[in-house]
Amino acid sequence: MRHRIGSLRRRWRNRLAGRSEDAFGDPGAAAQRHSSLDPTVTGAQEHPPFEPAAPGMRDYLFFGVIDWHFRHQRPQQLALAVARGGRRVFYVSVNFVDAAEPGFSVERLDAQLPLYQVFLRVRGPLSVYAMQADDAQLAQLRASLRALWLHADIGAAVSVVQHPFWHPVAGFFPTARTVYDCMDHHAGFANTADAHVELERQSFALSDLTVVTSTMLEGQARPLARRVELIRNAGEYGHFHAAVALRAASDAAAGTSARRPVVGYYGAIAEWFDLELIDRLAGELPGCDFQLIGDDTAGAGRALRHRANVRLLGEKPYAELPRWLAAFDACLIPFRVNALTLATNPVKVYEYLSAGKPVAGTDLPELRAMDGLVYRATDHEAFGAALRTALAERNDPGADALRARRMGFAREQTWQHRAAAFEQAAEDCSDEPTVSVVVVAYNQWPLTRRCLESLEACTDGAPTEVIVVDNASADETAERLREWEREAPGRRIAVLNAENLGFGGGVNSGMARASGEYLVILNNDTIVSPGWARGLRRHLQRDPGLGLLCPVTNNIGNEAQVALPGATPEEVFASARRYNLARTGKLLPLSIAAFFCVMIPRRIWERIGPMDERFFPGYFEDDDYCMRLREAGLRVGCAEDVFVYHELSASFNAESHARRQAIFERSRKLYEEKWGPWKPHTYRPESLPRR
Incomplete structure (x- = not known):
């Protein structure tokens, strides 16, 4: 159970002043100040460049629930274990840089590992626990995170949200899987903002994966989350097992017969800590020394000062805990029973057991799985x-076997074990909704092949079904599609029409074969980009009123076209990456979306129906479909954070100008018979075609 306190303000100022280095700050700026209750950091210095991402490995961004240098618990342990596996890890702190402009500061945490603590810039004091970012702060936090993303050249990634506060900040990047690491019943904390309860519901519903640490949290998450994995806490076995040798050396030097028994506890001494229980135990066992290690925010010092055999030792560095653990003859988990503790999986029990120590604890659900290794109690x-x-057990030689069992259990419950399970679950994209992509082709096989190659390269492991409809091409397209389908039967489907059904008819014949939850219509003269499908899908998931969505592109006849410099697709993609990152999470409302690339939820397609095949062979079928959507009360949008490259009308451009114009006028007449006068599409002012 992580703990949030405000008493660390002076500690932060003394420990970290001047250590962070800023990506966008002036050299020689004032030293930073940190606070964990009012977490504002000011001043910064220029930072060294980030190491490049390891080939084939995702970057991890942990959106923390505690600062890195506060009590070493699950957040830091998982991040450290992931970094040791070779992945770059960016640990986003709950402390911020107080600044008017977006940006970030960074602290390299380990010279040998690609592990960084990041402090985002935001104006004014902001508490992750007790406050919700207002609109201006949220916009600045997103911009600060985009700056990190661009500066560190983050591509494929996993965003690990460890507190609901972070969900509106972290859950928008198309190339990142979003994982909600739910380690606490947040509503049980006294200083949890009311808005965080709703933010947690959104975290459950919209995250690709929810990880929980206890059966109680699992029960809360399953009705709300898309996918849930139970990955409990653990211990750093080697670190705490060292207490065994330390105790043996101490006993050999001083003996044990005359030493008073020591009952120990370390961790937060907070509102869930049962002071009445400790008072009673200390009174019943006056011959034992009770050593309580940890910051006291529950008033234990006052409540227990009449007990001479109780010592409150304050917070101790993580590195020193094995020395204190070595002296304990018995360990405590003296928690009150409430919603918060019923949901907790105590990290300290794994650490206690790593040294083979006997543990007496409150009857918590997560301790019941350790029956035979710990002693549970239902009342005082x-x-x-x-x-x-x-x-x-202190004087029982027969307890050696029990101690060995405890250590054997703890040896298999390490953070390395948990990180491996976490990575496997976090990077398994097979749980994402299936996307069916329908590509209509007519001749132009080289363009179709290029499109299909980009689809194959950019699925990111997510379930993707590609259906190519050949409208009676005269070139090699049909033969090549048969070969293409045989290479991956099931997820590649070739529909070879004996006659040209036009664009609408081709789409409909492809949709008849589609099985996905999300349906995409994609021109064959396009090249998709990493994260394209996930980015479109997330907009639709967040906004059920959206009926259809397109990305921005370099070449189309409406507002979806953006001005992007570049003479080659590669150069245009580089420009598009910067454009998309600057607009992460943003949506542009449209009246009409051109169907060079659109995503439609299956439920919407089934509600609206197939495309009108009277618009043959093409033109205005996309205008018509958007009008049908809007007539049904749905909206059309353009995802500003997703880009798809487009050649523009490669098939129609093969026709003569006169024939194209005749097709256009015929389809326009049909459209106006259905919907009234056609309103020509418009461009953004900055994207007007060059003349």
């Missing part, structure tokens, strides 16, 4: 009995 009286049983 039973807890006293459990503690006495635990202490009796």
Whole structure:
């Protein structure tokens, strides 16, 4: 269970002043100040360049629930284990840089690992726990994160959200899987903002994966989340197992017979800590010393000052904990039973067991799985009995086998084990909704092949079904499509029409074979980009009122066209990456979307029906479909953060100008008979075609 406190303000100022280095700040700026309750960081320095991402590995961004240098728990342990596996890890702190302009500061956490703590810039004080970012702060946080994304050249990634506050900031990048790492019942904390309850529901619903740490959290998440994996907490076995040798050396030097038994605890001493229980235990066992390690925000010092055998030792560095653990004869998990503790999987129990220590704990659901290794108690009286049983092991030679069992259990419950499970679940894209892509082709096989190659390269492992409809091409297209289909039967489907059904008829024949939850109509003269389908899908998932969505492109006859410099597709894609990142999460409302690339939820396609095949062989069928959507109360949009390259009307351009004009006028007449006068499409002012 992570703990949030405000007493670390002075510690942050002393420990980290001047250590962070800023991507966009002036050299020689004032030293930064950190706070964990009012987490604002000011001042910065220029930072060294990031290491490049490891080939074939995703970057990880952990949107933390505690700062890196505060008590070493699940957030840091998972991030560290992932970095040790070779992946770049950016740990986004709960502390911010107070600044008017977007940007970020960075602290390299390990010279040997690609592991960085990042402080985002935002104006004014902002608490992750007790506040919700207002619109201006949210926009600045997103811009600061985009700056990191661009500066570090982040591509394929996993965004790990560890507190609901971060969901509106982190969940928008098309090339990133979003994982909600739910490790606490956040509503159980006294300083949780009311808005965070709703943000957590959104985190469950919109994340690609929800990871939970306990069966209680699993039960809460399953009705709300798309996919849930139970990945419990763990311990750093080697670190805490060192307490065994430390204790043996201490006993050899001083003996054990005259030493008073020590009952120990380390961790937060907060509102869930049962002070009445400790008071009772200390009174019942006056011959034992009770050592309580951790920041005291529950008033334990005052409540227990009459107990001479109770010592509150304050917070101790993580590196020193094995030395203190070595001295414990029995360990405590003395929690009150409430919604917060019922949902917790205590990290400390794995650490205690790594040293083979007997543990007396409150009867929590997550401790029941460790029956036979720990002593559970349902009330104060039973807890006293459990503690006495635990202490009796001190002089029981027969307890060696039990200690060995405890250590054997802990040895298999390490952060390396958990990180491996976490990575496997986080990077498994097979759980994402299937996307069916319908490509209509008529001759132009080289363009079709290029389009299909880009689709294959940019699926990112997500379930993708590609259906190519050949409208009776006269070139090699049909033969090549048969070969293409045989290479991956099932996910590649070739529909070879005996006659040209036109664009609308071709789309309809492809859609009849589609099985996906999301349907895409894609021209064969396009090249898709990494994350394109996930980016479109997320907009549709966030906004059920959207009926249809297109990306921005370099070449189309309406507002979806944006001015992007570049003489080759590669140069245009580089420009598009910067354009998309600057507009992450943004949507442009449209009246009409051109069907060079559009995504439609299956439920919408089934509701509106197929395309009108009277618009043969093409033109205005996309205008017509958008009008049908709008008539049904749905909206049309353009995803500003997704780009697809487009040659523009490669098939129609093969026709003579006179024939194209005749087709255009015929289809326009049909459109106006249905919908009234046609309004010509418009461009953005900055994207007007060059004359």
